[in-house]
Amino acid sequence: MMFLFQFLNRLAALLIFTLLFQTAFAQSEGKIESKLEKHFQKGNLEKCKKAAVKFKSKEPSSVIPYYYLSRIAYAHYCNFDNTPDKKQYRYLKQSTTHLNKISETYPEWVDSLKIGYKQYISSWNDSAFVSSHVKSAVKQYAVIFSDTLDLYWGYYKTKQAAPELIVEYQVPKTDSLRTALLSFASKWVGTPYSWAGEDPKTGFDCSGFVLYVYKHIGIDLPHSAQLQSELIGKVLSLEEAKPGDLIFFGRRKGNKWRTQHAGIYYGNENGEPKVIHCVSGGVSIDGNNSSWDYYWKDLILFVKRLPDLQN
Incomplete structure (x- = not known):
């Protein structure tokens, strides 16, 4: 009986310790996330990256640093002029490196990356020329998002000319x-x-x-x-x-x-x-x-x- 009582006491103490540890960790994560977001919103991408890498080395199980590293890479990608470029595509690819780690916690961000890939593929596709970067993006997209439909659009979608605005019917108001x-x-x-x-x-x-x-x-x-x-x-x-x-x-x-x-x-x-x-x-x-x-x-x-x- 005494043994059972001691066991239950130790179990309760362990549960309390675990709960306190998880609470402290959550608070720490919250502070780190706030710091990373502040850097990111101010455009201090390098500071944000250094802080994210440092946090990742301390807490590799946390999804927060992977999420910010993804956002940083995508921000660099968006800063390029409208020219298909190897370095530009490298940033786009980096933004999805750890997608499996962040997909459940940040599904909206994953959706935005999916849209980004599609935009990259469609923006630089031409019926006469498809760059190697676009071809790589098409293949990468199919693997990452398990979606092969866009593979065909990436290679065969042609540019459309903007037609003149035509009004076929009018209403008074x-x-x-x-x-x-x-x-x-x-x-x-x-x-x-x-x-x-x-x-x-x-x-x-x-x-x-x-x-x-x-x-x-x-x-x-x-x-x-x-x-x-x-x-x-x-x-x-x-x-x-x-x-x-x-x-x-x-x-x-x-x-x-x-x-x-x-x-x-x-x-x-x-x-x-x-x-x-x-x-x-x-x-x-x-x-x-x-x-x-x-x-x-x-x-x-x-x-x-x-x-x-x-x-």
């Missing part, structure tokens, strides 16, 4: 046009994502969804987020947006920008903007949630109002 646009867009919430898709039967990609919705109200758009962002229209801030305006996401360098994603401004709810767009999980209306806060809101380039939706 732009408000009616906006209402029709949003009502039609909402019908397709839940439609799955499909690379280069522009039909609800097979799925959409981001620019394909915008193309399909705008076509319903008589406005033809190119099937390219970059080309859509370059169309003639009034450039606005998010605060000036009206439901139905186009909203673009990506990276800016000086007067140039690289559009990575397109969507439609859906409105404002309790001071929070909402966007209807097609992401890796399909067509959704996003606002004040993890996906928006975690990724999209920090990548907003601008809102654009096309001529036929201007008052």
Whole structure:
């Protein structure tokens, strides 16, 4: 009986010690993550990298340093000009080196990397020339994300010229046009994502969804987020947006920008903007949630109002 009592006491002490250790470790992780995020947001990528590597050596089981090393590599990748470059691709590849370690904790970040790979492949693909870096990216993408569909698009997708903006039908009031646009867009919430898709039967990609919705109200758009962002229209801030305006996401360098994603401004709810767009999980209306806060809101380039939706 005494032996059992001593055993239970030791077990209880061990459990308490384990709990205290885990609590202290969690607090330590929180402080480190806060420090890394501060460096990253200020653009101190080298300081952030050194701190992440140091933390990784101390706590190799933590996913936090791997997550920041991935973000740092991807930030370097995004800082390049729009030229297919071996060093640029190396940074993109580095951003997915430890994807298996961070996928469960940071699924939204994994989704963004998947989009980044697709953008790299589609941006530099040409029917006459495909660089070795793009070919490597296609193969790497297929291995990392277990998705072979894009393998074919990476090699055979051709560039599209931006057509002139054509309006096939008019309604007296732009408000009616906006209402029709949003009502039609909402019908397709839940439609799955499909690379280069522009039909609800097979799925959409981001620019394909915008193309399909705008076509319903008589406005033809190119099937390219970059080309859509370059169309003639009034450039606005998010605060000036009206439901139905186009909203673009990506990276800016000086007067140039690289559009990575397109969507439609859906409105404002309790001071929070909402966007209807097609992401890796399909067509959704996003606002004040993890996906928006975690990724999209920090990548907003601008809102654009096309001529036929201007008052």
